[in-house]
Amino acid sequence: MAKKTKTEIDGSTEERIKEAARIVFTQKGYAATRTRDIAEKAGINLALLNYYFRSKEKLFNQVMLEKIQQLFGMLLPVLSDETTKLEKKIEMVVANYIDMLLANPDLPLFVLSELRGQKEELQKVLPIEKIIQNISFIKQLQEKRPDIQPIHFLMNILGMTVFPFIAMPAFDAVGIIKKNDFEKLIQERKALIPIWVKAMIKAK
Amino acid sequence: MAKKTKTEIDGSTEERIKEAARIVFTQKGYAATRTRDIAEKAGINLALLNYYFRSKEKLFNQVMLEKIQQLFGMLLPVLSDETTKLEKKIEMVVANYIDMLLANPDLPLFVLSELRGQKEELQKVLPIEKIIQNISFIKQLQEKRPDIQPIHFLMNILGMTVFPFIAMPAFDAVGIIKKNDFEKLIQERKALIPIWVKAMIKAK
DNA sequence: TAAATAATTAATCATTTGATTAAAATAATT
DNA sequence: AATTATTTTAATCAAATGATTAATTATTTA
Numbered sequence: 001m002a003k004k005t006k007t008e009i010d011g012s013t014e015e016r017i018k019e020a021a022r023i024v025f026t027q028k029g030y031a032a033t034r035t036r037d038i039a040e041k042a043g044i045n046l047a048l049l050n051y052y053f054r055s056k057e058k059l060f061n062q063v064m065l066e067k068i069q070q071l072f073g074m075l076l077p078v079l080s081d082e083t084t085k086l087e088k089k090i091e092m093v094v095a096n097y098i099d100m101l102l103a104n105p106d107l108p109l110f111v112l113s114e115l116r117g118q119k120e121e122l123q124k125v126l127p128i129e130k131i132i133q134n135i136s137f138i139k140q141l142q143e144k145r146p147d148i149q150p151i152h153f154l155m156n157i158l159g160m161t162v163f164p165f166i167a168m169p170a171f172d173a174v175g176i177i178k179k180n181d182f183e184k185l186i187q188e189r190k191a192l193i194p195i196w197v198k199a200m201i202k203a204k
Numbered sequence: 205m206a207k208k209t210k211t212e213i214d215g216s217t218e219e220r221i222k223e224a225a226r227i228v229f230t231q232k233g234y235a236a237t238r239t240r241d242i243a244e245k246a247g248i249n250l251a252l253l254n255y256y257f258r259s260k261e262k263l264f265n266q267v268m269l270e271k272i273q274q275l276f277g278m279l280l281p282v283l284s285d286e287t288t289k290l291e292k293k294i295e296m297v298v299a300n301y302i303d304m305l306l307a308n309p310d311l312p313l314f315v316l317s318e319l320r321g322q323k324e325e326l327q328k329v330l331p332i333e334k335i336i337q338n339i340s341f342i343k344q345l346q347e348k349r350p351d352i353q354p355i356h357f358l359m360n361i362l363g364m365t366v367f368p369f370i371a372m373p374a375f376d377a378v379g380i381i382k383k384n385d386f387e388k389l390i391q392e393r394k395a396l397i398p399i400w401v402k403a404m405i406k407a408k
Numbered sequence: 409t410a411a412a413t414a415a416t417t418a419a420t421c422a423t424t425t426g427a428t429t430a431a432a433a434t435a436a437t438t
Numbered sequence: 439a440a441t442t443a444t445t446t447t448a449a450t451c452a453a454a455t456g457a458t459t460a461a462t463t464a465t466t467t468a
Contacts, residue, residue, distance in 0.1 A: 155367060192356060199403045
């Protein structure tokens with residue numbers, strides 16, 4: 001932790017470094033990111049980065065934890081709400097998630113690819129054991145379809161929602177989808193995915 | 205291209221380097237890969253790598269082209285076959301794709317995350333413009349559901365099939381899924397995804 | 409205002425890393 | 439066998455890069 005003082009409590013320097021780090025890390029990944037790039041983007045001297053964050057890895061871990069929270073954190077509140085019924089939950093999760101992803105299109109690819117690298121510190125900090133157990137979403141699915149593992153439907157929702165954002169750079173690089181059409185496509189999916197998920201829950 | 209001679213036509217040295225490169229690049233990504241790692245894994249002197257492939261980037265491009273082919277190449281033959289009807293195509297694509305992915309679990313995350321980096325050479329080599337147009341799969345979908353863009357269903361199939369492999373490292377790092385359960389889950393999906401896709405094509 | 413603390417910078421280190429070179433070992437050709 | 443060409447290695451280079459240090463500037467505090 002950097003020592004706090006009035007000058008940077010308002011977030012000026014430390015926060016500017018972190019914001020630059022968010023952008024560069026997310027765009028290029030940990031290994032391809034140079035601390036000099038972050039410093040330049042933040043408009044500060046390279047030494048300041050180490051002054052505030054000690055090392056590239058420490059800075060990365062802070063950013064990464066945020067990003068993991070951002071990517072997974074939204075799911076629990078909705079999925080574990082006891083008062084909302086299954087169909088409504090599906091609609092809410094998909095709509096919320098798509099909105100978040102449209103605001104952070106390269107978030108999933110960043111988090112999922114960096115998690116492959118197994119930064120030790122990170123996997124401990126996640127209390128996701130509860131996520132799978134306590135959330136009522138799982139129970140609701142089990143009631144409707146006791147013959148199919150609930151995790152399947154969760155993967156289907158996430159897959160259909162998140163995959164387009166993961167594949168977008170590839171599709172874009174190849175010219176399948178023009179940047180502009182993408183958002184339109186995604187907006188359509190916001191309405192369609194809940195319909196599809198409900199259909200597949202019923203499907204025999 | 206390296207000069208060919210009897211000794212390495214059988215693939216000994218050059219192929220051993222390439223095979224090591226496939227493994228290391230796929231596991232760690234381009235930026236995090238050190239040519240020394242590849243050399244060590246191949247059991248050869250570092251200079252040999254440059255002797256055969258000139259540079260890290262040239263070696264990577266060769267591997268990457270293979271991997272792209274591996275990831276996308278399988279789709280066209282099945283999807284564009286005029287004689288196979290839609291339902292059968294869905295079953296075949298899912299089954300073939302899952303088998304391929306089980307044999308190459310980190311292929312999608314590797315290709316999709318590296319494609320984000322926009323290596324110029326690569327995107328030109330792909331004649332995927334035809335893929336979207338000529339394949340009869342698209343037409344078959346349009347006949348059944350003229351009210352929905354066919355690309356949606358393609359994304360659903362790919363998303364439900366590929367996403368588990370992309371999210372697996374994350375789920376694994378967090379302990380959601382034990383390595384062993386994963387393959388069982390995937391095998392279940394081989395039968396389930398076609399059922400789900402057919403259901404969502406009918407869904408109104 | 410003076411002293412002390414914090415923030416910032418320029419210069420520099422030490423390591424890593426992709427790549428090259430020159431020589432040695434191996435294989436092919438005559 | 440002698441010569442030539444190819445393959446392989448050890449040693450080294452040069453650039454990139456994460457990090458540190460010592461000095462300078464700005465801010466806070468007494």
